Amino acid sequence: MVGGLLAGCGSSSSDSSSSSGSSSSTEAASSSATKTETDNSKIKIGVSIWSSTDVLGSQCKLILDAAADALGVEVQYVDQGHVSEKVTASVEQLAAAGCQGIIICNSSDTEMTSAIKTCDDNGVYLAQFFRIISEENNPDIYQAATDSAYYIGAVHENEVENGEKLVQILLDKGDRNIGLIGWEQGDATWLGRWEGYQNGVEAWNEEHPDDQATLSEPQYAGTTSDGGSKAADALMSADPNLDAIIPAGGGGDPLQGAIAAIERAGKVDSIDVVSTDFLSDLGERLENGSMAGESGGHYCDPLFAFMMVYNAIKGNYTDFAGKFENIEFPYLYVSSSDDYADYEKYFVDQLPYTADELVDISNESLEELAATAQSLSIEDAASRAGN
Amino acid sequence: MSTSTKTAGAGKLSGRTKGYLILLVLLILSWAIFKVITPGNFGAPSQMLQYFQASLMATTGAVGFYFVMVMGMFDFSIGANIILSSVVGCVMADRFGMGYAGFVIGSIICGTIVGLLNGMFYVKLRIPSMIVTTGLALIYESLANYISAGVTQTLPSDMRFFGSIQGSIILSVIAFVVAYVFLNYTKIGTYTYAIGSNEFVAKNMGINVNKYKVLAFMISGAFFGIEAILSISYGSSMVAVTGMSSMSRNFTPTMGCFFGMAFRKYGIPIQAIIIGEFMINIIFYGFIALGAPTAIQDVITGLALLIVITLTTKVDKGEIVK
Numbered sequence: 091m092v093g094g095l096l097a098g099c100g101s102s103s104s105d106s107s108s109s110s111g112s113s114s115s116t117e118a119a120s121s122s123a124t125k126t127e128t129d130n131s132k133i134k135i136g137v138s139i140w141s142s143t144d145v146l147g148s149q150c151k152l153i154l155d156a157a158a159d160a161l162g163v164e165v166q167y168v169d170q171g172h173v174s175e176k177v178t179a180s181v182e183q184l185a186a187a188g189c190q191g192i193i194i195c196n197s198s199d200t201e202m203t204s205a206i207k208t209c210d211d212n213g214v215y216l217a218q219f220f221r222i223i224s225e226e227n228n229p230d231i232y233q234a235a236t237d238s239a240y241y242i243g244a245v246h247e248n249e250v251e252n253g254e255k256l257v258q259i260l261l262d263k264g265d266r267n268i269g270l271i272g273w274e275q276g277d278a279t280w281l282g283r284w285e286g287y288q289n290g291v292e293a294w295n296e297e298h299p300d301d302q303a304t305l306s307e308p309q310y311a312g313t314t315s316d317g318g319s320k321a322a323d324a325l326m327s328a329d330p331n332l333d334a335i336i337p338a339g340g341g342g343d344p345l346q347g348a349i350a351a352i353e354r355a356g357k358v359d360s361i362d363v364v365s366t367d368f369l370s371d372l373g374e375r376l377e378n379g380s381m382a383g384e385s386g387g388h389y390c391d392p393l394f395a396f397m398m399v400y401n402a403i404k405g406n407y408t409d410f411a412g413k414f415e416n417i418e419f420p421y422l423y424v425s426s427s428d429d430y431a432d433y434e435k436y437f438v439d440q441l442p443y444t445a446d447e448l449v450d451i452s453n454e455s456l457e458e459l460a461a462t463a464q465s466l467s468i469e470d471a472a473s474r475a476g477n
Numbered sequence: 478m479s480t481s482t483k484t485a486g487a488g489k490l491s492g493r494t495k496g497y498l499i500l501l502v503l504l505i506l507s508w509a510i511f512k513v514i515t516p517g518n519f520g521a522p523s524q525m526l527q528y529f530q531a532s533l534m535a536t537t538g539a540v541g542f543y544f545v546m547v548m549g550m551f552d553f554s555i556g557a558n559i560i561l562s563s564v565v566g567c568v569m570a571d572r573f574g575m576g577y578a579g580f581v582i583g584s585i586i587c588g589t590i591v592g593l594l595n596g597m598f599y600v601k602l603r604i605p606s607m608i609v610t611t612g613l614a615l616i617y618e619s620l621a622n623y624i625s626a627g628v629t630q631t632l633p634s635d636m637r638f639f640g641s642i643q644g645s646i647i648l649s650v651i652a653f654v655v656a657y658v659f660l661n662y663t664k665i666g667t668y669t670y671a672i673g674s675n676e677f678v679a680k681n682m683g684i685n686v687n688k689y690k691v692l693a694f695m696i697s698g699a700f701f702g703i704e705a706i707l708s709i710s711y712g713s714s715m716v717a718v719t720g721m722s723s724m725s726r727n728f729t730p731t732m733g734c735f736f737g738m739a740f741r742k743y744g745i746p747i748q749a750i751i752i753g754e755f756m757i758n759i760i761f762y763g764f765i766a767l768g769a770p771t772a773i774q775d776v777i778t779g780l781a782l783l784i785v786i787t788l789t790t791k792v793d794k795g796e797i798v799k
Contacts, residue, residue: 143627144716151627171722307768312725315712319640320531327527328518328766343629343716350713354640370631 133163133403135396136184136214138194140172144313145342146367149389150219153441157396160445161452165396172197172274181205181216191215191399193392197277199228202235209240215402215410218244219395220388221278222416236414242402243415245395245463249279252385252421253286254293256336256364259383259425261294261303265334265362269325271318271348272308273340283338283366284308311337311344318347326355334362334382342367349380366421370438373430387422387437387466394419394463397452407456417460422468429468436471447474496743500752503785507756511763519766525759530642532758533649534707539733539750540656541700544665544693546734547673547741550606552694554595555701556726557617562587562705563715564621567630580636585702591617592698596691614723621717631714640710652703656696657747665692704730732757732782739786757782 137154141147151167158165168183170176177196184192185208192214196202202223209216222244225232235241260268270287272280291305309324311317318337321344326332335352337345345365352361358380368386375381394417401407422437424430436442443451451462490498512520538555545552566584569575575583591613599609638644660666668689671679680686709715736753737746760778 141716141718141722143622143625143629143718145629148627148629169718169720169722171718171720176720307770309765313718314716314726315714316534316708317712319712323527323531324762324765327524327762328768330518341716343712343714346629346631346714347712350637350640350711353634354637 130162131164133161133191133400134187134189135163135165135399135403136181136187136189136192137165137167137392137396138170138177138180138184138192138196139167139392140195140197141169141313141341142167143169145369146389147341150392153390153393153443154396156441156443156445157393157448157452160448161400163400172277174198174201177201178204178208181208185209185212185214189214190403191217193217193219193395193399195220195392197274199223199231199278203231206231206234206238206241210238213240215240215242215399217242217395217398217415218246219392220246222246224278232414237411239411241414242398242407242410243413243417245391245398245417245419247279247388247391247419247421249282250286250289252366253283253288253338254290255286255421255423256283256366256383256385257287257290257305258294259364259423260334260336260362261290263334263362263382266301266303267306267329267331268303268334268336269306269322269329269332270308271321271325271335271337271344272310273313273338273344275310280338287336287338306332308338311340311347313340313343315343315347315350318344319351320347322348322351323355326351326357326361333360334364337363337365339366342369345369349375353380368424368433368438372424373427373434376424376430377427383423383425385421385423387433387468388419390442390463390466391419393443393448393451394459397454397459398456400452401456401459415456415460417463419463420466432468432472436468436475440475442466442471443474492743493745496740496745496749499743500740500745500749504752504756504759507759507763507781511759511766515763515766519763520759524762526642528758528762529755530645531711531762532754533645534704534711535729535733536751536754537649537652537707538701538704538730539737539754540653540747541697541703542730542734543656543737543746543750544660544669545606545697546738547669547746548690548693549673549676550599550690550693552595552610552697553607553724553727554591554610554614554617555730556723557614557621558588558591558698558701559705559708559726560715560717560723561591561617561621561624562702563709564625564630564717566702566706567632567709567715568624570636571630571633577636577638580632581706584705585699588702588705589695589699591701592695593691595698596694599694600687600691611721615721618717618719618721618723622719625717627717629714629716630709632709634713637710637713639706640713644710645707648703648707652700653747653751656700659696660747665689665696669693701730729754729757735782735786753785756785 139147142151154165166187166189168180170180174197178201181192194205223232223235287305291303295302306325309321311321322335335348337348345367352358362382364383366385368384372384424433454462508520562584565587566580569579569583573579595610595613599606602609639648668684671684672686672689676686733750733754737750740746740749760781
């Protein structure tokens with residue numbers, strides 16, 4: 091089957107395999123003009139990820155492994171814990187390990203300066219997932235990425251919009267005293283979501299001067315469940331009128347801990363919880379009221395960064411210097427057990443793409459790839475599954 | 478007569494009483510400051526019980542770690558031990574269907590084995606404990622990751638008794654009593670202090686120093702096993718992180734242990750650890766009640782720790798502080 095898939099990819103013999111692996115910038119510029127075919131078995135793509143073992147990280151690994159299997163390429167993971175020096179080192183390690191392409195979920199924009207330089211020096215293609223360099227806050231880094239012949243672009247979510255939508259779910263449910271749990275100060279994703287929560291509350295307060303909502307100062311839980319539990323305990327203790335908690339993220343474990351704390355306090359009925367990062371028992375939680383709504387399903391985001399890098403190595407996508415490819419990936423929102431039943435069917439019990447579909451995606455142009463990413467939804471997965 | 482007698486009596490307070498007084502004053506002070514500033518949402522009895530419960534996890538680990546620290550050794554595998562022990566306990570309880578027995582025994586035995594390995598490697602390799610335990614922490618993290626198959630281990634909801642106030646207090650109090658008995662009424666406790674005071678003299682007195690160092694690591698490991706039980710019961714899940722990410726779990730028990738070291742001269746290290754960790758949590762919850770940003774919380778908590786330790790640690794003239 092894999093052979094067939096490889097044929098579908100248009101890959102050929104191994105004699106042209108290493109053209110992208112160790113070439114210099116100059117060589118890359120010239121080679122980018124003509125499509126270079128590379129034997130898939132010789133393609134190695136590195137994944138620099140915060141953790142490949144937590145709730146979200148393990149889901150990302152699942153879809154990336156499936157794509158690597160379908161395409162017959164090798165994939166190598168480095169867990170960097172979103173520690174800046176480890177993020178920087180991870181790119182160097184993956185480049186040294188012979189990866190021709192790397193996808194990265196960095197912690198802050200500044201790490202990308204070094205990551206881009208390393209990739210330029212080693213002739214390794216680079217794409218971001220779950221992140222994008224802020225053109226407004228870091229124009230120099232953005233420009234360096236744009237100028238690079240090896241930096242392809244970023245697949246990311248609109249975190250501000252995500253924050254606004256989640257806080258709106260709470261406000262619509264009548265919650266006015268909202269506690270906030272962050273995971274790591276300064277993390278770009280967290281800051282985006284926080285801005286969204288604040289925007290949502292401010293907009294509500296402007297429209298409803300007689301029915302004001304408050305959002306607490308964020309409490310940071312790290313990425314552990316006991317950290318989430320302690321932060322939730324503290325928020326409930328500090329505000330007896332608290333009627334909602336937002337564990338903003340952190341891989342799913344702080345959310346689990348926060349829910350455990352609410353259950354322990356016997357406040358499941360009085361405190362609504364919304365979050366990002368789907369839990370395995372989300373359907374049950376939506377039904378029993380311990381969750382009010384959740385955004386997620388974004389574990390497919392790195393798949394599209396992976397496909398960008400894969401096609402760059404294959405020579406299908408070229409001429410990156412002077413461009414910054416930006417793919418915005420949609421969140422899926424569920425707020426009822428019925429919503430989740432559908433999600434579970436097409437995103438948990440099975441992956442949203444079959445091996446054949448993954449190969450088809452790998453053959454898409456960059457524009458088509460962006461459209462495929464943006465169209466992913468529960469309905470989309472259901473229709474492709476024949477329902 | 479009465480005035481002079483009273484003065485003499487006050488001057489002859491036992492070290493233990495002095496220690497308790499200092500701890501009590503610090504405890505009341507930390508409570509009172511926040512109670513005055515934010516009376517509405519801080520420091521009610523039920524809330525104090527909650528703060529106390531949250532402190533028990535780290536306190537239990539710190540009490541065990543004291544045996545290692547007082548001997549002048551250190552352990553950088555605390556977080557990795559907690560993660561590995563809770564993963565093993567959870568797997569035994571859930572995957573192997575052994576219930577509470579598997580959970581408790583699995584976690585404590587795993588913690589003890591980790592302690593045994595730490596001690597053995599430290600004694601046999603003859604390299605600093607910090608280096609040995611840092612290296613081993615990486616191995617424990619990977620082992621936990623392998624056992625959990627890279628998936629977050631969630632403790633079944635019907636097995637979280639030790640996450641409740643009653644459950645965590647029962648288990649912790651048992652642990653504290655055991656630590657107290659070990660430290661004050663057994664040969665291990667006596668030799669622990671002897672080795673900590675002067676290892677060379679202890680060796681010349683015929684104490685098998687290496688044996689008791691290994692034992693100290695084992696006791697410490699067992700207590701981290703108990704902390705693992707409390708942590709996963711409290712938070713409901715544990716993820717087996719890799720790449721030294723477990724290190725962040727090292728510091729809270731270590732902070733409590735500093736209190737124990739500072740109050741060792743008063744003869745109440747275990748009690749100081751319990752109250753010290755409780756104080757740290759009172760400050761933490763107090764800042765949240767105030768709505769203070771986390772960065773400010775960290776600054777004040779760090780300063781409070783430094784001030785308390787400085788005020789309670791008396792350095793003799795000419796003594797070298799390392």
